Amino acid sequence: MLDSSWCEKYKPESLSEIKDNDEVVEKLKIMIKTKLWTNFVLRGPVGCGKRTLISAFMKEIGCCKENILKIYHSNLKIHDTRNLFSNFLEKKTKEKHKWIIIQNIRRFPIQFHYALYNLFTMKNLTVIIVETKENMSVGQWCIIFNMRERTSKDYYIIAKRIEKKEKRKWNKKYLQDTYSLSRNNLYTFLYLLQCPSQLPDNYNKQKLPYSELLNHPSLRERYNIIHDLEIQGYSHLDIVTHIYNYLRESDDSSIEYVIEVGRTLTVYSNHDYNKLPIYACFGRLWEMKYGAKKLS
Numbered sequence: 362m363l364d365s366s367w368c369e370k371y372k373p374e375s376l377s378e379i380k381d382n383d384e385v386v387e388k389l390k391i392m393i394k395t396k397l398w399t400n401f402v403l404r405g406p407v408g409c410g411k412r413t414l415i416s417a418f419m420k421e422i423g424c425c426k427e428n429i430l431k432i433y434h435s436n437l438k439i440h441d442t443r444n445l446f447s448n449f450l451e452k453k454t455k456e457k458h459k460w461i462i463i464q465n466i467r468r469f470p471i472q473f474h475y476a477l478y479n480l481f482t483m484k485n486l487t488v489i490i491v492e493t494k495e496n497m498s499v500g501q502w503c504i505i506f507n508m509r510e511r512t513s514k515d516y517y518i519i520a521k522r523i524e525k526k527e528k529r530k531w532n533k534k535y536l537q538d539t540y541s542l543s544r545n546n547l548y549t550f551l552y553l554l555q556c557p558s559q560l561p562d563n564y565n566k567q568k569l570p571y572s573e574l575l576n577h578p579s580l581r582e583r584y585n586i587i588h589d590l591e592i593q594g595y596s597h598l599d600i601v602t603h604i605y606n607y608l609r610e611s612d613d614s615s616i617e618y619v620i621e622v623g624r625t626l627t628v629y630s631n632h633d634y635n636k637l638p639i640y641a642c643f644g645r646l647w648e649m650k651y652g653a654k655k656l657s
Contacts, residue, residue, distance in 0.1 A: 366548075366551070366552070366555070367523060367527075367551040367552075367554070367555045368547065368548050368551050368552070371519075371522070371523055371526070371551075372413060372416070373413060373416075373417045374417065374420055375417055375420065375421050376389060376390055376393075376414075376417050376418060376421055378417065379410065379413070379414060379417060380515065380518050380519070380522075381409075381410060381509075381511055381512075381515040381518075382405075382409070382410065382414070382508045382509060385403070385414070385506045385507075385508055386414070388504075388506065389414070389418050389506075393418075393421055393422060398458065398487045399487065399503075399504055400481055400487055400488040400489070400490075400502055400503040400504070401487075401489060401490075401503050401504040401505070401506060402489075402490040402491075402492060402503050402504070402505045402506065403415065403489070403490070403491050403492070403506050403508060404492050404493070404505060404506065404507050404508065405493065405507060405508030405509065405510070406493060406508075406510045407493055408510070408511060408545065408546065408547060409508045409509060409510050409511055410508065410511065411491050411508060412464075412491065414508070415462060415489060415491060419460070424456065424458075424460060425454070425455065425456060427452070427454050428454050428456050428458065428459045428460060429459070429460045429461075429462065430445075430449045430459070430460070430461045430462070431462045431463075431464075432445075432461065432462070432463045432464070433464050433465065446461075446476065446480065449461075450483075450486065457485050458485045458486070458487070459485060459486050459487075460486075460487050460488075460489065461480065461486065461487070461488045461489070462489045462491065463477070463488065463489070463490050463491070464490075464491045464492075465491075465492065465493075466490055466492060478502070481502035481503070482502070488502075488503070490503065510545075511545070511547065513537070513540050516536070516540050516543075516547070516550055517533075517536050517540075519547070519551075520536055520550075520554060523551075523554070529554075531554070539553045539554060544599070546596050546598075546599070548596060549595070549596055549599075569590065569595075569600065569603050569604065569607075570586055571603075571604065571607045573586055574586055574587070574604065574643065575604070575608075575618070575646065576650070578651055580643075580644060580647045580651075583643050583647060584640060584643070587600065587639060587640065587643065597629055597638070597639045598626075598629040600639065601622060601625050601626045601629055601639060601642070602626060602629075604622050605619070605622045605623060605626050608622060615649075617649055618646060618649070621642060621645055621646060621649075622642060622646075624642075625638050625639060625641075625642040
């Protein structure tokens with residue numbers, strides 16, 4: 362068992378600890394130094410460090426949690442939008458300035474965008490939008506920071522920082538091989554460095570227990586299998602991708618299964634690090650096969 366995942370243990374606590382996307386980091390440092398807060402968009406591909414950067418930025422500001430509102434497309438009902446904003450803005454707190462952080466705004470309907478436009482011009486409020494793709498015209502209200510995808514060099518720099526603190530020693534060839542295995546997924550890369558002896562024999566072959574994941578009569582057991590794969594270093598995008606390809610190539614796969622897993626794959630292709638979609642997907646797959654019998 363791991364005492365602490367390196368992905369969490371060595372998560373940057375300040376902007377100075379972030380060594381990639383230097384140009385964006387420096388601009389945020391200037392914003393903190395001058396305290397000239399302005400609305401901004403962090404835009405970049407999945408895995409480029411957008412949320413890590415925002416987390417370090419907010420910690421450096423020292424803003425209390427009650428002055429921060431985080432909004433995801435999955436935790437908001439549109440008819441609650443006005444009440445959500447008004448309750449947050451009207452709530453009295455020790456600090457005057459407040460922050461709203463919005464992720465995956467392109468998944469919100471147009472009604473939410475209209476409500477958002479009214480917030481851009483409010484005093485003592487900064488809106489931060491975290492996105493993977495260009496989706497709305499906010500240039501007149503926000504500064505847009507474009508982040509680049511992490512390269513192998515960025516991964517090696519992260520590894521070298523951990524190497525000193527953990528008193529490990531990795532040569533360049535080992536880091537290159539580990540990066541290749543991780544398929545540009547930082548969580549997987551750090552896990553393979555932290556627990557090389559726990560890497561499953563079938564990891565390189567990309568073989569998952571397909572039959573058990575798709576056909577086991579116990580939903581709890583299916584969830585346990587997903588959890589075991591997480592511990593082994595598989596990302597949710599990895600799991601869903603391989604399951605989708607397996608279903609497409611299998612002669613006896615139902616079209617309902619392919620459609621359901623395909624929808625979940627779309628979710629993880631745009632953003633990950635959210636545990637709900639994959640567990641919800643396999644819950645629905647189980648229900649298709651066993652739910653009616655269990656409930657009857």
